[in-house]
Amino acid sequence: MSGVWVQVVQFLMALSLLIVLHEGGHFFFARLFKTRVEKFYLFFDFLFPFSNILPFSLFKKKIGDTVWGIGWFPLGGYVKIAGMVDESMDKEQLAKPPEPWEFRSKKAWQRLLIMLGGIIVNVLLAFIIYAMVLFAWGQDRLPLSELKNGIDVSDSLAYKLGFQDGDKIVAINGEKLKYYDDLMLSLFRPDAVVEIERKGEAKTINIPVNFAEQLINTKGGRLFAIPMPAIVDSLLPVGGARTAGMKHGDRILAVNGVQTPSWNTTRTAFQENKGKIVQLTILRDGSNLTLPVQLSDTGTAGFSQWRPENIEEGQKMGFYKVEHTSYGFFQAFPAGVGLAIDKLNAYVQQFRLILNPKTGAYKGLGGFDSMRKIYAPEWDWQHFWLVTAFLSIVLAFMNLLPIPGLDGGYVVFTLIEMITGRKVNEKVVEVATTIGLVLLLGLMLYANGMDVFRWFKK
Missing domain, CATH: 2.30.42.10 (PDZ domain)
Known part of the structure; x- marks a missing residue:
């Protein structure tokens, strides 16, 4: 199997797992509060977000009140909860008087938990995956102090920014940098100032606000490499x-x-x-x-x-010493929570860059093909689970955004009701959801279109 297909298989496995568990979170709380769930679908059985276009399933089976199925449009999934404005936009049901088993008949705090269910599961899943990865493999990190001869420059952009071979990275924005793996991410801070030591002299390098755009334009990945003799x-x-x-x-x-x-x-x-x-x-x-x-x-x-093929081989040759931390079963859980929080903070930092037009980071947006490329071209279980845990964090964060059509949009409407004591008009929710779904479709087309554009630009 070629490297691309290995990536595709890994991505589809992870995507299916994350979708099923996310929707399972909604399902769990819905059933907990005796709310009827009419559909539970992996992938959409229509051309998202148009529920009346090409409505068919690859597989479906009704068990109790719920139709379980696999759709043909592999860009997500959904649960259809009775009495709720969702992707299916079932207006006929909402025109009838509410039934006791419907979503709209439940208390506000119950509806809030139903809508947060998917996000809660994604966060817990990330915690568990990170904990089990740390328990099974531990954590390997290369301290910058081990690079006695500084870093090697591996991209022309780094030279352009002012870096040279042998520079020793001391701090970024006044914060001491301990590990080599943290270096690239730290450069994406707004107006980052890098403190270096060059041939015994202290110097500073100012990272421009459009650093992300410059990195995208050079098609670069990492600006630096671990120095090897x-x-x-x-x-x-x-x-x-x-x-x-x-x-x-x-x-x-x-x-x-x-x-x-x-x-x-x-x-x-x-x-x-x-x-x-x-x-x-x-x-x-x-x-x-x-x-x-x-x-x-x-x-x-x-x-x-x-x-060397990897850091471990370089360590065996005596070029540097990797810091390895092993975790017991119970130690792994708080460490997994900490790692998940670190990954979330890093993602939020990148998301803020995308929202700032001056950075040009929006030009690096990508869709499903970009996510596929995050996975290794050869099968590596440790890497697979680390990436899957990260995507679970991303899915939780994105769904929490206050955009109608996403879980966060429904959460906002419910919080407004809990604060004011009055439900948001269902017609308002319906119109806002339609607008939100169209916006999401536009963002999805843009992100995946960028992937197609880059493919033809090669």
């Missing part, structure tokens, strides 16, 4: 390295007597000496050797660079 993997048939007698596993320590602790610094030294013979100090079998190597006119020595 220049180690020979394989020799080209012809080149200065082969002629000089270099071998697989040779580690370059210096070029012309100047230390080059990373591949980037070695490559820069090669570029500065194009077409020349350089004296390479190398480490081989525990001993230092000096070899004269003829560089090509393009500044290459004629070998491919070895890189």
Whole structure:
């Protein structure tokens, strides 16, 4: 199975799980308060949000008062709760007098819990997944203090912003940065100021407000890389390295007597000496050797660079030490809650950037294909569950937004009723829900359209 299809399968599995459990939250509270649930669907059995267009199911079976089914339009799912304005826009039922088993007949606090049920389940699911991942695999983090030679720059945008190979990241907006994995996300803070140490001197780099837009335009992902020494993997048939007698596993320590602790610094030294013979100090079998190597006119020595496949392999080679934290079963739960809160805060931070036109972050919006790409192209259960937990957090947050048609919209109407003591007019709710659904459709078309646009732009 190709990498793309592995991602597709993982995404569909996660999406189905999240939809079923989210709608199951609504179902649970509805049944708890003896409210009739007429439909429970994974995916829509109509062309969302138009309930009268192409209404058919791939599968359905009625059990008791509820029709359980799988729709054909795989962009979500829903439960149809009797006596409630929802995606189905069933106006005929609402025109009749309310029945005791209908949503509109229930007390305000009961209706509030019914509407919050999906969000509650998504949050609890994220807590549980994160806890079980930490219990099963623990947590690996690379302290920035382990990068004795600073960071390597891996994107031209980083050079443009003012970063250089070997810079040591000290703090961002005055906050000490402890882990390498936190670096990229911290740069998305509004008007971030990065404090660095460069060759023993303290410097600052100001991150522009449209940093997100610049990153999108360069199609970049990570601006930095973990510095790795220049180690020979394989020799080209012809080149200065082969002629000089270099071998697989040779580690370059210096070029012309100047230390080059990373591949980037070695490559820069090669570029500065194009077409020349350089004296390479190398480490081989525990001993230092000096070899004269003829560089090509393009500044290459004629070998491919070895890189570890992952952080763990780099640790085994002794390049740095990863901080591993193991969790007992009961320790994992509070740690899982903490991790979920951290992920939520990070997502809210990114969401605020999207709402600010000056950042240009809205240009990075994506739909289902973008979400599919978050999953690994090879099967990795740890990564699968981590991404699924994050999407569960995202689903909870997005559904809590006060937009009619989303759970948050119904929550707002219910809170207004609880505060004022009067129900919001059902006609107002109906019109607001229609407007909200159209807005959601527009956002969905835009986000997925951006995916299509990027696909054709490749």
